[in-house]
Amino acid sequence: MDEDKKQYTIRGVSERLDRVLRERAADYGVSLNEASLKVLARGLGLDEGAVANHDLDDLAGTWVQDEAFDAAMKEMDRIDEDLWR
Secondary structure (H helix, E strand, O other): OOOOOOOOOOOOOOHHHHHHHHHHHHHHOOOHHHHHHHHHHHHOOOOOOOOOOOOOHHHOOOOOOOHHHHHHHHHHOOOOHHHHO
């Protein structure tokens, strides 16, 4: 192994992750190790195929229950019958 490369052991790999990594390895026609390195580098934005995600992941799990917000949302569900005549 090259001196500038590190070796990792990753524990706790779920069945689903294992299955998807193995499928990727087969799709790429490479070893499980090579496929794992490729998807890891891509996910971290370190290769030419990196995917830039501009979604709302950083907001996941931050919801706070707010009665005022719920009341405002409920008001939006109200249909003004005069507008539909």
